[in-house]
Amino acid sequence: MSAPPQKNFRPADMDRKAPNSAKPQTPSGPHSAEDKAGGSVKLVHAVGMHARPAVKLTKLAKRFRSKIAIRVVGAEDWIDAKSVAKVMAMRAPCDSTIEFVATGADARPAVEALQALIASDFSDSEG
């Protein structure tokens, strides 16, 4: 599990979101600061990133409060994993490897859940 280099971590639209999804003002306890987690998983879905998988992935990502960025290994830009408009347009051919970077209190469980979803070929048990 190689964490991608930090300098590339600039998910495009994360800073200009609707107010209601802005970063929650969590009470700043000693452990609630930015946790960071990364991971990658091979995409097995036969048709790449089509509508249903894209919807499932973004829905799952939205359950977490962390910022989550996603890309196909080798791609230049990170994509907001919570935006179906952007995930849909991601070039993710079958057999490509998808990597995630999450930042926030629930970063680790977020990455694990997304990895599990993709590894299970977007099975319904996850969605």
Add this chain to the structure above:
Amino acid sequence: MGPVVRLSFANAGERRPSRDEAGALRAALARAARDLAALAAQTDEQAAEFLEFQLALIDDDAVIGPALGRVADGVAADLAWRHVMDELISDYGANPSEYVQARRLDVADLRDRVVGALQGQAAAAAPPPGAIVVADDLPPSRFLEIDWSAGGGVALSRGSAASHSAMLARARGVPMLVQLGALPQAGQALLDAEQGFVELDPSDAQLRAFALRRAAPAARNEERFDARRATYRGDAVRLMINIEGPESLSHPAAQFADGVGLMRTELLFEGRDQAPDEETQFAAYAAVLRWAGERPVTIRTLDAGGDKTIRGLSEPGELNPFLGLRGLRLSLRRPDVFTAQLRALARAAIIGNLKVMFPMVTAPHEFVAARTLFHRTVEALREAGTAARVPELGMMVEVPAAALTIADFPATFFSIGTNDLTQYVMACDRTNGAVSDLFDPMGAAVLELVRRVVDHGRASGKAVSLCGDVAGDPRHVLALLNCGLRELSMSPSSLAAAKGAILASSSETRLV
């Protein structure tokens, strides 16, 4: 066969901004979400897939955020939403994946649904079971709102065989015809998707004939597609397709075409606040050329005006728009828009076998002006170090004056557009059903002009093709070949039947 129900989904109505535009947009989004969720709950897997995609889009901060941001900047809610959706459509259009490109239809559907909600459009009354739905176009989510269990069918003035609605209709066995042009008012309609026509207020004889055909169904067009090359009297006949954009190429028959005889570019310009930029256009042209490989692709420059109004471009308030600023006339008046299109075409010309033609050419000097502009555009591109070339330049022949003086035009090829040529020769508005009995593209007057152009092509060695609706009509194909034509361009859904008619005739001749 069923009662005609006319539906309109146009969002042309003016909307007065309210005092709380952000609230209005949120309410419209909520209403759209409610309607879509209700639809998704009662439909099958295939249809639910893109309804869920639309639902997810409505809930996507990367979409709603920028829309609300524009509203906060003082833009009206419908314009802000339209802008954000159109940007997404244009992004998807530039995506190399055909699948992603096809999602533009879902985005456009969602765009119009929300704009409709903003304009306070009441949900349209559901057509009665078994109705023949007549509309300009039928967005996929609207298709799903209709109960098809009792039969019925769809007749669209525009639409595309590659649309999501068409896919859904095929999957459900709902007969659907697209690109029919204007359909006059009628009480009843007989829709024969097998033969590809709709008969309004049919006679008893037509009903009997239909019942007979139904009893002995012919093989489906796709299934009886014949891979042999079409020939007529020993000449190869090239059967090309008319397309609206890259998405038309997903029609199963498209792969059998000998090339693209007419790629319209109006769809690229529709539903936006401003003309598509050079890159958006380039991506669309490049996608078609890559698909075609070595096969020729003829792209027609923008044919706006007439009945194809394009916001911010076509001249509003013309008394006779068909006789006004349309096609090349309009493009020459708008060198900014025209040059962007020519730049995109000149760059795409590097990729494949591109030909470009101009619509509504009336006088030779118009063609020369367009050609000069094209050459200058290519020079400018090259000076800036961009690869570009001038493709073969031809013209549509649809104005009688052009047909009558065809030898005066320095075009390298001609494409006869019988739909407009007929309207101008017969003085019949093709969108006015009241004069449709006079609108006869196979009448002696129109064919006289077709022959004139074909004869000039023979004599001068210039290619002549025909791309009107009659080109794909199996009843007329042989008559057109008898005029001397050897290249016909038609909608992909007509290809199999037209080819079948030609192959059948040549095997008969051999037997004699």
